[in-house]
Amino acid sequence: MLEIITKFGPTLLEAMGKTLTMAFYSLIFASIIGLFFGVLAVVRNKVCNVIAQIFVDIIRGVPMIVLAYFVFFGIPYACKNIIGFNLTLSALEAGIICLSLNCGAYMAEIIRGGIQSVPKGQMEAARSLGLPYLTSMRKIILPQAIRTMIPSIINQFIITLKDTSILSIIGFPELVNSAKGVVALTFKSFQVWAIVGIMYLIVITILSKLAKVLERRLSYDRK
Amino acid sequence: MIANDNIKISVKSLYKDFGKTNVLNGISLDVYEGEVVCIIGPSGGGKSTFLRCLNCLEDPTSGNIYFDGVDIADVTVDINIHRQKIGMVFQQFNLFPHKTVLENIMLAPVDRKLLDKETARVRALELLKRVGIEEKANDYPHSLSGGQQQRVAIARALAMNPDIMLFDEPTSALDPEMVGEVLAVMKELAQQGMTMVIVTHEMGFARDVADRVLLIADGVIAEEGTPKEIFDNPQNKRTQDFLAAVL
Ligand SMILES: Nc1ncnc2c1ncn2[C@@H]1O[C@H](COP(=O)(O)OP(=O)(O)OP(=O)(O)O)[C@@H](O)[C@H]1O
Ligand SMILES: [Mg+2]
Numbered sequence: 001m002l003e004i005i006t007k008f009g010p011t012l013l014e015a016m017g018k019t020l021t022m023a024f025y026s027l028i029f030a031s032i033i034g035l036f037f038g039v040l041a042v043v044r045n046k047v048c049n050v051i052a053q054i055f056v057d058i059i060r061g062v063p064m065i066v067l068a069y070f071v072f073f074g075i076p077y078a079c080k081n082i083i084g085f086n087l088t089l090s091a092l093e094a095g096i097i098c099l100s101l102n103c104g105a106y107m108a109e110i111i112r113g114g115i116q117s118v119p120k121g122q123m124e125a126a127r128s129l130g131l132p133y134l135t136s137m138r139k140i141i142l143p144q145a146i147r148t149m150i151p152s153i154i155n156q157f158i159i160t161l162k163d164t165s166i167l168s169i170i171g172f173p174e175l176v177n178s179a180k181g182v183v184a185l186t187f188k189s190f191q192v193w194a195i196v197g198i199m200y201l202i203v204i205t206i207l208s209k210l211a212k213v214l215e216r217r218l219s220y221d222r223k
Numbered sequence: 224m225i226a227n228d229n230i231k232i233s234v235k236s237l238y239k240d241f242g243k244t245n246v247l248n249g250i251s252l253d254v255y256e257g258e259v260v261c262i263i264g265p266s267g268g269g270k271s272t273f274l275r276c277l278n279c280l281e282d283p284t285s286g287n288i289y290f291d292g293v294d295i296a297d298v299t300v301d302i303n304i305h306r307q308k309i310g311m312v313f314q315q316f317n318l319f320p321h322k323t324v325l326e327n328i329m330l331a332p333v334d335r336k337l338l339d340k341e342t343a344r345v346r347a348l349e350l351l352k353r354v355g356i357e358e359k360a361n362d363y364p365h366s367l368s369g370g371q372q373q374r375v376a377i378a379r380a381l382a383m384n385p386d387i388m389l390f391d392e393p394t395s396a397l398d399p400e401m402v403g404e405v406l407a408v409m410k411e412l413a414q415q416g417m418t419m420v421i422v423t424h425e426m427g428f429a430r431d432v433a434d435r436v437l438l439i440a441d442g443v444i445a446e447e448g449t450p451k452e453i454f455d456n457p458q459n460k461r462t463q464d465f466l467a468a469v470l
Binding site for chain 2: 119121122125126129130132
């Protein structure tokens with residue numbers, strides 16, 4: 001065990017770094033996608049609501065692994081053969097696109113729920129003061145919604161962090177892929193996967209703790 | 224008393240349906256500058272719906288609402304501009320819980336660029352003083368009593384310097400001992416010449432402060448008159464029944 005750590009520790013740590021990089025960018029894009037479709041789902045416009053619903057339904061209805069193959073192989077193939085345009089996606093780019101879309105759809109649902117949990121009177125009070133809809137959303141509704149959403153959002157972030165491992169199938173050298181390599185070299189399956197499991201566990205525990213702190217910080221009932 | 228003949232807001236045959244339910248069935252009303260109009264009537268009669276149509280929180284099904292010479296019931300009108308001049312106070316206060324009392328009051332004037340931050344702060348403190356709770360300026364709404372919250376809500380609406388104030392049962396959600404402090408603020412506002420439309424169940428207040436009392440039932444103005452006419456000598460059967468039930 002110790003031998004593996006000293007010998008392959010740096011490799012595994014670097015792979016963890018790649019996992020975190022991929023998760024980090026995905027979470028940023030997912031937040032933007034989620035916010036966009038979450039708001040689209042609640043505005044008073046049927047067309048917008050339906051578009052948001054379709055997006056969420058499609059992403060939720062397709063396994064991530066299929067989405068990953070589709071983005072990494074399917075789309076460049078289609079670009080080349082149909083539009084005649086050579087699109088090259090790196091495994092990292094394809095991975096980020098997949099995770100962003102996937103996490104974004106779930107975020108959209110969380111954000112929609114969060115917005116709907118804010119009492120109707122808040123929007124009415126804001127509008128009655130002459131604030132436009134989107135300003136009211138940004139300054140009054142979302143800051144309140146975010147507080148109820150934080151546990152679900154962090155939960156979703158953790159799921160996405162774990163989902164990076166699915167992207168090992170398109171060859172991105174994240175933690176699981178690197179670990180496979182280490183196992184191939186050492187034949188020490190048990191030890192390597194135990195180490196990898198513990199690495200995930202540590203990162204996710206830290207994230208959960210951070211979430212708790214954030215949740216407390218943002219609560220306005222604290223005093 | 225009615226200060227002059229200027230009409231502040233003029234409603235012409237207003238109808239409002241929710242799907243198949245006809246809630247407002249043709250209401251016309253002129254509210255004059257400085258006038259205090261109290262609206263009373265049975266539950267479900269359409270009082271709130273009518274008030275909420277006045278600032279287009281509900282879109283009227285048909286009819287016109289002239290404010291500042293513009294028909295704000297027209298959906299092509301930029302309602303946000305006009306809403307700045309129409310203050311509204313809700314039964315449930317609806318203060319912004321994530322903002323301090325001061326921030327609640329400053330938010331809209333600053334966001335709408337009516338005042339810069341510093342002026343808005345000074346003005347907010349003045350308003351808080353006027354409603355008698357300047358010491359709560361930096362507290363969050365949840366730490367205030369209902370009566371205090373409603374007074375902040377009034378100050379928040381006044382911060383936009385409105386031409387008219389709408390109140391929808393502003394004291395109905397309050398504990399009895401807090402009703403007085405809110406009514407006192409409203410009465411003072413009325414005496415300072417604010418144009419006000421008030422839906423209320425406080426008959427004593429309506430009698431005391433109103434220039435005109437309307438009874439809305441089944442989506443129409445069943446009767447209107449001075450407080451004396453309505454309370455002492457009601458003509459309409461529905462007014463008589465309503466008053467018999469509440470007094
Ligand atoms: N958003 C809505 N959708 C459907 N029906 C509604 C809606 N808002 C109000 N109504 C209906 O319109 C009617 C009038 O309601 P409104 O709230 O205006 O009455 P009100 O006179 O204010 O009563 P109260 O004294 O109980 O407040 C009621 O029958 C109510 O159910
Ligand atoms: Mg009502």
